[in-house]
Amino acid sequence: MTIATERAAIAPKAAEQPWGIGLLRRIIDHRSDYLYILPALLVMLVVIAYPVYYTIELSFFKTPPNLQMKDKIFVGFDNYAAILSSSSFHRVTINTLIWTVFSTGFAFLLGLAAALALHREFAGRGVLRAVLLIPYVVSAVAASYVWKWLYHSDFGVIGALAVQFGLTDRPINFLDNTTTVLPSLIVVNVWKEFSFAMVMLMAGLQTVPEQLLRAAQVDGASAWQRFWHVTFPHLRGVSMVTVLLLMVANFNSFIIPWIMTSGGPAGASDIWITDIYNIAFGRQRYGVASAYAVILFIVMMVLGYFYVKALTRGDEARAG
Amino acid sequence: MNNSRDREPKANQRSYRRMLASSVAFGLTASLACTTVQAQSVDLSKWSPEYVKSIAGTEEVDTAADCAKITPLDYKGKVSVWWTGPNDASPDIDRKVHEDFWAAWKATYPNIETDYQNIDYNQLLDKLRTATLGNAAPMVVRLQILGGIEFASKGYFHELKPEDVGYATADFWPGAMKSVMYDGVPYGIPTNNETMAMIWNADIFQKAGLDPESPPKTWDDVVKYSKQIKEKVGVAGYGLVAKQNAGNTPFRFMPQLWAFGGGALDEAADKPEYKSVWLNNDGAKAALQASYDMYVRDKSVPVSALTNTQNENQAPFIAGQLAMMIAHPSEYAKMVDLASKATGADKEVADKVVSNMRYGLIPEGPDRRAVVFGGSNIHVFKDEYVDGGLDEQAAKALVCFWTSAEWSTKLAWVTSNPGNLRGFKTKWMKERLDTIKFLDVTTSMLPNGIPFPVIPEATEIMNIIVPDMLQNALTEKMTVEEAADDAAAKVEELLSGL
């Protein structure tokens, strides 16, 4: 990367100042500084803080179908208990894990393969990279409709191709089948996001010192050894961030499963997010849906912690 | 049953009589005839296609004069309304009628400022739910027949009955009036009522060695025909749909369920109480088994049925890739419209399918012939939930105008039937009967109509639990037996308030 190395450290020392008068004075001293971040902060507060508060509050209430929201009934942790003990939660959680882990894993591996293959300069490399990135920039809505059409159980091209090549004698049933639906959706997701991993890793590859590789080659290291002992360790940081970002995105992804199957058939492609949406908007159990959402928040926060940690590792290393 | 092409008037007439005979034989089901017939302008006990024809064009109405009694024509105010109106796929005539309606409304009440939003069928409920939470509802909403109960039970709706806008309750279908009552209080007025019918492609029937002019008489026949069509012609037989959370799944599956003697609750009973669950009785299981046989055993229906809504069936039908389906009255007009817009080679295919289109009664089962008593009702929100507050006079004027004999007939032009029974006596009804050939078939199904349970949980039962049951059985995730029991258990749980 072209950015210079000298990055201002995120000052952990400043944050460690004791609370109290000193802090207050410093806040007052810096009052004009806050003006700069005020607009950003306000927008973020409005769009995050209130919904989080609202969701947490509502998660302790029951919202029966014949009562208005203002008449909601306090039920303590009942909603949480109901979710955690329901059999569908267990099933949906397994789906969510399959969806997240496989989407992330395949996107990362394909991205890594592409990055390694595209790392060397050759004519048309830029074009190739651009083409591979197109799925990443088109909307998930568009992607979902295109793939829904490709997969169509009666008129889909993939099923027809399989018949054409003699792989099956009937068009393959991708989306209307409980065993194939989730893998089929994962393919769409990987299609859409593997190139994200690719560009991240390509950027990461630029940081691998050329001399080290050459030295290794002179020492007679095989290509695999060079990758494993020289290249890969340099990619560790960026890989971590990439995997975490993919995981967060996949945990949160709604559009692809929603538009393509709405979680069906028979719940086979239901993941947390689609389940939450269905509970809230399909079945009007806002309280239960909120509790569900809070559980999701907690998972997100754990992932977020690692994300921030991965991002700041360099800073701390430099500061320390 | 019959076909609409003018070149075959005789065949048309013949099948028409056959249909008539059967519908008269079945007469009025109790669900519709349960209220006593009072001094109403249309005698429901005589209901038959011939009676309908005989009364059409016998009464003159003056809508403006009627509504002026409710709200003076020079009233100054404003009104907001949400409804699901015609869209780009609707036949031109449907769009034209709605344009005329708003123009006539403007001309009648020039000083009422009107904000009307035409919202997609599948989105309207979602949007309204969110809107009511934020007190951002419109003053007036027209909802599909199943949609209102939920809001009424939560106390969002203003009390509203036909008398409030100058009409008589007796002038509306009893079944429809039942759908606007919650806890004994009326909170809406039916705008239009409809029942579906069976539509089939005679050409495909012929090729499959079936009588091209007669629909399957029973649901067992549907299974048999579907299989025969798939085997002989290679196209899908029956247009099964089983998508979750799509309103049109229950509209197509419930008639089958009722025909076999099943039900979600006891809505098909003479005097439904909505307390007992019928989803796993023998009839319900038999109906589910029939669907299973078509989808899993015979593979004679579209494989995409689990991700399909009825919309996805229209194109295959008009392309000659699907032989029969349960169709809305408007579907014929839609097909004709689709065909008229087709070009090149498509045109030939489409024209051929249109000329081979036949409409007939929905098949009967061991217990009865049944169809969903469908339609829409118009409601008024209470002041405190309305965005900007309620202008009661303006809202009433609009409701009066909308449910008038004139406009409830015209607005239902290609899609259904007037909610206001006096509409059947107008000259416009006569014009409709003369120009829309299949209309009498779908109208004849009205006495077989069964309304969905009038309880707030109905949407969840119909849109989630019933499609889930189908999906569980059709994907073989559960056996038919298990799927029915599972669904019944879910309904029990729902009703017990958990």
Next chain:
Amino acid sequence: MSTATQSSLPTTRKPIDWWRWAGRFTILLLLIFTVLPMLWMVLTSIKSQFAALQYPPQWWPAEPTLNNYWRLINPADSIGREFLRYFWNSFYVSLITTILGVVVAVPAAYAFSRFRFPGRTFLFFTVLVRNMFPAVVFLMPLFLLMRWMGLVNTHGSLILTYLTFGLPLSIWLLKGFFDNIPIQLEQAARIDGATRFQAFLLIVMPLSTPGIIATSIFSFIGAWNEYVYAYTFLSKQESMTLPVGIQRFFTEFATDWPGLMAATFLMSVPVVVLFLVLQKYFVRALTEGAVKH
């Protein structure tokens, strides 16, 4: 591993480089995987409605037609009128989101880069975790909030929400840029009599233009593609944006797959073009922050 075998050992002729061939093969497979769906989308979009509903499919359209496209972009057609209206709405919302995003992000990023105020780290990371929250679970509270602010059914509700998608990344990215602009430059300008703001405007801004472009593309594409909030906040047909509008087409055209594919294609054109033209910046926006350590 092309990395490893790279050019620079010109000494000996090597036997067939299996790694390089494996790389090429991988690229070929990925290219097919990426392109085929798009190709089928385009092929379907130039078929007539029934031609698309054949089994086995017409691999190549027997009678290719541009009708599906004409209908969508013809303002005289009611469908075209609607589509163009959605298109404009999407463009408008995305553009305003992008501009406001820069206006809000630049000072914030500058502050995070230059100032040492209490709570800086905490606030910085609060901003960063925004994208950890899925849109779906916020729909209802946000709707209520928008309602309270009188923004329901306006594009303002979307712009306000969309701002927050781009902000974390924009701030993060721009902070990186500002960090790398030596503070001495500004100090020099201040000595020459410039105010802090002038120094910022004249020295810092021009140097961080690439960063601003990068974050802008990102915000624009994010806003253009957003679906969930648009679906919830807007009920007026005339204010709908493309992703929601497309869905309308889907339910309303009796599932006209070729028409839908044409609409999908047209919807993707602006973002793909924007991306192709400014690819360098886009890639930078993506990778920034994760790689520089």
